[in-house]
Amino acid sequence: MNWDDYHAYVMAALRASRHESTGYSPNYLMLHREVRSPADLVYGLAESSEPTSYDDYVETVRDHMRTAYDLVREHLGIAAERNKRYYDAKVRPICYAAGDRAYYYNPRKYAGRSEK
Secondary structure, X not given: OOHHHHHHHHHHHXXXXXXXXXXXXXHHHHHOOOXXXXXXXXXOOOOXXXXXXXXXXXXXXXXXXXXXXXXXXXXXXXXXXXXXXXXXXHOOOOOOOOOOOOOOOXXXXXXXXXXX
């Protein structure tokens, strides 16, 4: 199988899927709506909500953006706390005593060359 042929389709599916950490799909967070796929149009799964005016549309999008981003920040905070618990459960502090050998990283610097 040649993955290059399927890359665009895989990325479209990834962008349309709901992520656990944010609770929203990347499409929704960037475009403020879900992208319609051909299957949605064929089977009638697409929602059609036409705004009455441009001002109403702008207000609706602004309200949805604020709500979504507030919820995303809340979900990301919960995910960060969960990841911290997982990390803290496995990490153990290293205590060095006087006289223990330790490696000190001190890279050599060359004149005229970037450190990058």
